[in-house]
Amino acid sequence: VVEGGDECVSVKSPSDGVTVKDVTCIKTDGCSLGSMGPAARDYSINNVRFENISLTDASNGIIVKSYNDAQGAINNLTCINFTLTRVAYAIKLDSSWGNTKWDQTRFRQKRALAGQRWTNFQFISFHGTTSGPRPVVTLNCDQKGRCTGLVFKDIQVTGTNMPKPKFVAACGTYDSVSSEAVGSLRAC
Template identity: 30%
Template sequence: MAFAKTVSILILFFALACNADKSLKPEPVAGPDMFKNKNVAKDVLLPGEKVFNVQDFGAKGDGKFDCTQAFMDGWRKVCHETTGPARLLVPPGRFLVSSMFFSGPCTAASPVTIQVQGTVLATVDLSEYENGDWLIFQKLDGLKIIGGGIFDGQGKSSWEYSENCESSADSTCARNPSSLFFSDSSNVVIQGIRSVNPKGFHIFVTKCTNVRLRKLKLLAPATSPNTDGIHVSHSDTVIISRNTIATGDDCISMIQGVKNIFINRLRCGPGHGISIGSLGKYPNEVEVKGVRIQNCSLTDTTNGLRIKSWPDKYPGAASDISFSNIIMQNVKNPIIIDQEYECYPDCKKKPSLVKLQNIHFQNVKGTTTTPLAVDLRCSKLYPCQGITVRDIDLKVGLAPTISRCVNTKPLFGGLLMPPACI
């Protein structure tokens, strides 16, 4: 009996230890940057670099033949059966592929290159996406996706089945497949490609470090649901620069666990703007910290610069965030902190447990479609701290704009339209 009791205690202890390990899994931390101080815009074959064409593995660029196995065989050759520099070439043509993994670690020299010159088409049958996403890149250290080609998610027929998992309380909610999904990877460059009509997000980055997303065109109709352009979570050091995003949801969305994010020269619209959150939806959320957004333009978006958190849910935090040198045209909600997400107006729920501090809005100019141009609604339990609003010039036709501040006392400065909150 004593032995059985001891075994039971040990099993219980082991189970608790496993669960604790899962909840305390360390966040990714950026290490040495493989591409630092290098001209990533220039593509040249490295000495001895081998080029493997997907057509040599049986792919046909007719838009009808299923090329999934050919792509998998080509990736296996490039990543796992080569020791020197190597690249996978997708030549001009239309190549149909279903959900698949591009997994590492690779034996080839870093970085491995995928050069897409043609169009990669997603199959339309959602039942084929048991992996959850379309093209899944994981456990890679050193990857370049270049070439000027197109990733076409052929998502139109799937949009009617799209579920908004952000707003759903159902843990079984299944989002539509993202077109390009990156996880557990570092030193990644995605440059000069186009993504059109994804089933879900265009690009999803999670648990990654040292990622560069450059000169991308991400396009979908304004009516396409839940088609975020770039979605980032649990990642360190992500540089997003010189991109054009016109889609049906957030141009860029960032949630828990992101840090050291730099967004520069984004052209956004139509879409839902640039968003941090929603925060506070899940237990044990990791803080958002160190986000710089500058030199961007937003046109015909439903929101501009937004931070949002749930009331009456879980703790969280976001700090050291700045928005500067932003041009807006016909933006409905230009500057908004919403800690009553999905509960406003007349929210009767308990206040948000998410702490927001050191958030700065500077040199934001342009036009809005609503008089309320600056709307800062913070938590009654944890008022926003260290908020600054400086040099804002937002107009709605000839009428004046206004600002609102709830549970926060921002520091206003410079030329202001709308005027500072009273």
Template identity: 20%
Template sequence: MQELVAWFLITGLISFHITYSDAQPADVNVIENGANGDGKTDSTRAFNKAWDVACGITGASAKLVVPQGRFLVKQTTFKGPCKAAKIIVELGGTIVAPDTPKAWDGLDAGVWLVFEAVNGMTLDGLGNKGGFNGNGKGWWDQSCRYHPDLVCCTKLAPTSLKFFKSNNLRIKGVNIVQSPQTHVLLFKTDRVTIDSVNIDSPKDSPNTDGIHIQSANGVSISNCKIKNGDDNISIGDHCLNIKINNIECGPGGHGISIGSLGKDGGQVEVRNIHVKNVSFTDTTNGARIKTWQVGKGVVQNVIYEDIKLEACEAPIVIDQNYCAVRGACKEKAGSGVQISDVVFKNFHGTAALAETIQMGCSKSFPCKGITLDAIDLSPAKGVPCKAICTDAHGTEKGTVKPGPCLLAQANEL
């Protein structure tokens, strides 16, 4: 028997699709597949090779091990489905992106690392020992948002981590820093848990959303720290059953936002969003819902509660006339996304702008079922706080400061 196995090894006829016992995952180390942790050597092929081996293992689980070190990996996609019922990516080190946009020449400049059609995966940073560095400065320096005069300015920059058509994911204890654009994108994913992830980019870095969720169901985000230059967490079209808990936002970021929704006039469905126990420090917004006038559909059953704010510019915002240029998109009759059954409860802290509560709803589709409950917001810079509400109907409970703001419930008119 030993002679037969030796013959197969020599002739190369043994496949990577090896079956292991269910007792423990089979380890596949990237260094053993040619990776170098010096931060300079291109390890892209080695990571792809290691992924193919781990993904091809048949059994209960397989583990892709990234040990201590800094591993340079260029734009690539890790594709499934995998043979293993579960696949673990264990990050003891840091995966580093190229430090120049030129490294994307001939590649997809919209992404850095993609996990596609991978089900049952855990991405484990071993208690924030490991993670990803997107080396975003080169992209920020040529961003059209801040440098429209540059001949080579660009609106497109890579998302660091994209999870596409992948379900039953767990991302825990990972550091994700210096992303060229969005740090984490969940697109067409179901049943995802993100826990104890640290996201860190400068507050003036353009379009660096922390976590963006699009076309997803059953996402839980908890115990995360997010410092960045755009929405700390953003929820896009077609998102259901999203839970966000115990998040530190800032300094920097545009809050936890629903939207913007319906930009191209498509159908919108966002339901059952629960945001709880969040702090906003030196952010431009806190709780925000933003929709384009041309959109259709619904935003329904949303709760923001137990929110602490420190020098947050605008703690509560609903904007149904959202526009690329603020204030440039005027009211449009006959269209809009219906926003209803939204609760803002137990907000305490300071606001940096006078317009502390802003609700600009649509005349055609006024906001209804809005609740302001136990709101106590004071000025951070001595400018009196005020609430401005247009076509927003609902109920105010307990202390609402600043206020009053809401109109009577629409069904009481």
């Protein structure tokens, strides 16, 4: 059990072959990969598995986060059996995390030149509730490197006044159970 503070579990670069299993997170920022800061060059995170994770009153279920001018790759992330209770963002990929809205606009072209590759992410069996009017899935991927090979299965997360998912530069597949949460993700 991890209670309070920043992230519950955070995987940083360089990492390969990390498994996080049977963890309960209460009042944390959730589970994360990153952040990869603005000076990150050639960051590398591979073969990470989160399994049987329970989060209550958290900012995120799982978040992959980097600044928009970081460079590198994340490959093979598996997140399975997440139980969420009042979590702000269930699944969030954000390649411009940590930047203000002004910074995001200013660095949009720079980000397109940087290149972040996030591939082969699986999100399987997410159940529970969000804490407010936010999409279940938010994918803000690098427009050059993109997020490819995303798989969503058995996503059953509910909340109040939830807007539609927001996708930038992402593609993948989802099953019929997840269609309400992930509805408009385009195929790769």
